[in-house]
Amino acid sequence: MNLAIIKYNAGNIRSVAFALERLGLSYTITDHPEEIIKADKVIFPGVGEANATMRYLKDKKLDQVIKGLRQPVLGICLGMQLLCAYSEENDTPCLGIFNEQVKKFQPHNHEKVPHMGWNSITFTESWMDSSVADKFVYFVHSYYVPVNAHTSAITEYIQPFSAALQKNNFFAVQFHPEKSADVGEKILHSFLKVT
Amino acid sequence: MLTKRIIPCLDIKDGRTVKGVNFINIRDAGDPVELGASYANQGADELVFLDIAATTENRKTFVSLVRQVARHVNIPFTVGGGISSVADVAPLLEAGADKVSINSAAVRNPQLIDDLARGFGSQFVVVAIDARKDYNQWIVHTHGGSKPTDKKLFSWAREVQDRGAGEILFTSMDHDGTKQGFAIDPLTKLNELLHVPVIASGGAGTKEHFLQAFSLGKADAALAASLFHFGELTIPDLKTYLNHSGISIRL
Numbered sequence: 505m506n507l508a509i510i511k512y513n514a515g516n517i518r519s520v521a522f523a524l525e526r527l528g529l530s531y532t533i534t535d536h537p538e539e540i541i542k543a544d545k546v547i548f549p550g551v552g553e554a555n556a557t558m559r560y561l562k563d564k565k566l567d568q569v570i571k572g573l574r575q576p577v578l579g580i581c582l583g584m585q586l587l588c589a590y591s592e593e594n595d596t597p598c599l600g601i602f603n604e605q606v607k608k609f610q611p612h613n614h615e616k617v618p619h620m621g622w623n624s625i626t627f628t629e630s631w632m633d634s635s636v637a638d639k640f641v642y643f644v645h646s647y648y649v650p651v652n653a654h655t656s657a658i659t660e661y662i663q664p665f666s667a668a669l670q671k672n673n674f675f676a677v678q679f680h681p682e683k684s685a686d687v688g689e690k691i692l693h694s695f696l697k698v699t
Numbered sequence: 700m701l702t703k704r705i706i707p708c709l710d711i712k713d714g715r716t717v718k719g720v721n722f723i724n725i726r727d728a729g730d731p732v733e734l735g736a737s738y739a740n741q742g743a744d745e746l747v748f749l750d751i752a753a754t755t756e757n758r759k760t761f762v763s764l765v766r767q768v769a770r771h772v773n774i775p776f777t778v779g780g781g782i783s784s785v786a787d788v789a790p791l792l793e794a795g796a797d798k799v800s801i802n803s804a805a806v807r808n809p810q811l812i813d814d815l816a817r818g819f820g821s822q823f824v825v826v827a828i829d830a831r832k833d834y835n836q837w838i839v840h841t842h843g844g845s846k847p848t849d850k851k852l853f854s855w856a857r858e859v860q861d862r863g864a865g866e867i868l869f870t871s872m873d874h875d876g877t878k879q880g881f882a883i884d885p886l887t888k889l890n891e892l893l894h895v896p897v898i899a900s901g902g903a904g905t906k907e908h909f910l911q912a913f914s915l916g917k918a919d920a921a922l923a924a925s926l927f928h929f930g931e932l933t934i935p936d937l938k939t940y941l942n943h944s945g946i947s948i949r950l
Contacts, residue, residue, distance in 0.1 A: 505927040516797070518768060518769060518793065518794070519795055519797065522770045522795055523773065525770065526770075526771075526773065551820060551822065551823070552820055553820065608808065611894040614890070614917060615701075616893070616894050616895055616896055616919065617894055617895075618821065618822055618865055618895070618896075620822065620865070620866065620919075621700065621701050621702060621703075621704050621744065621896070621898050621919065621920070622701070622702045622704065622744055622949040623701045623702065624700065640702060640777055640949040642774070642848050643701075644822045644865075645774075645822075646821075646822075650726075660700065661701055680775075682773075683773065683774060683775045683797065684774075685739060685773050685774055686773070688773065689773065
């Protein structure tokens with residue numbers, strides 16, 4: 505399988521690459537539109553700030569490339585948020601694959617922001633392996649995607665939010681499968697198996 | 700439900716784990732990569748690697764170690780020790796570290812916290828605060844707790860948060876190494892004061908101490924070193940106990 509990881513100014517590309525290596529997979533880290541377009545599957549990772557990242561993607565014309573992809577695409581963390589229509593993080597219009605508004609968590613009682621650590625995922629309707637339902641995965645984020653028609657898994661923190669999304673060939677997770685031990689590896693496998 | 704985190708801390712010198720390690724089924728107890736992977740398999744929620752020598756010569760060894768850890772360990776890990784500038788951090792991020800921890804350098808130059816948060820995101824920046832109680836005041840210390848500063852724990856913790864730290868690692872120097880329990884009172888106060896997560900450190904000796912840190916101290920995570928390394932307490936035993944005691948934990 506020809507697997508492309510989109511290279512951009514995001515923090516954890518290396519972690520995603522190492523996770524794929526642990527699964528015995530090879531990959532290309534690239535920002536060349538042709539290489540991304542011809543890949544069998546594309547991973548769009550990300551840790552960082554929405555506004556600067558969107559600007560970078562536009563400068564590199566990667567925004568149009570990502571929107572036009574027809575093969576399975578997996579957005580991770582910021583990658584998932586950027587696939588939505590808009591983010592409250594520095595008032596940023598995003599890619600609009602999912603017609604959702606990304607909102608900021610408001611600290612509540614003893615629940616702190618960022619939402620950092622291991623939390624469980626509940627499935628609604630999901631492309632993920634059923635054995636990972638209700639299991640724990642690792643989150644680090646201050647912004648969230650509300651539950652919507654394309655939500656494929658829900659996590660509760662301050663309020664229920666989308667832990668995973670899917671629409672057509674676009675898949676997305678708010679947590680970090682590459683840092684979520686064996687459960688995360690199963691979820692990466694689930695994405696690699698989708699056709 | 701978000702779970703409380705258990706974090707083993709590994710002290711590194713010349714690319715090797717220092718302090719004794721008493722583990723069954725480990726070929727080389729000094730190898731930080733193997734030890735880290737073993738903790739991950741046992742259910743550790745995160746790992747911390749501290750470069751305790753942190754000299755220029757050691758730095759390259761440490762960066763290559765970070766790369767090996769990132770390659771082989773499938774849970775998040777923080778690296779710290781001797782980080783004093785934005786330039787020190789970039790190679791660690793590139794090697795695959797999930798977070799960096801800064802301590803003395805933040806006290807010396809608080810702007811470093813702002814710069815790191817802006818450059819890499821708050822989630823990447825852990826500020827470690829070592830404090831001890833002098834005349835009824837918690838005073839921040841640097842250099843492994845040996846040098847008192849003019850900073851007070853609570854106002855410094857607030858400042859660190861406001862400057863963009865994503866997490867605070869609080870060590871009570873009075874409790875560190877005593878195995879008499881974490882410093883619960885300041886922990887409770889920090890957790891009421893702050894909206895970023897707080898990791899409790901220093902003083903763990905028993906399972907009950909962790910329960911106190913979470914239930915009374917309201918800590919988000921608890922860190923220990925020798926207790927785990929010497930096998931006095933195993934992570935599965937600790938997590939089972941906490942779960943039975945009503946603490947939200949990942950099993």
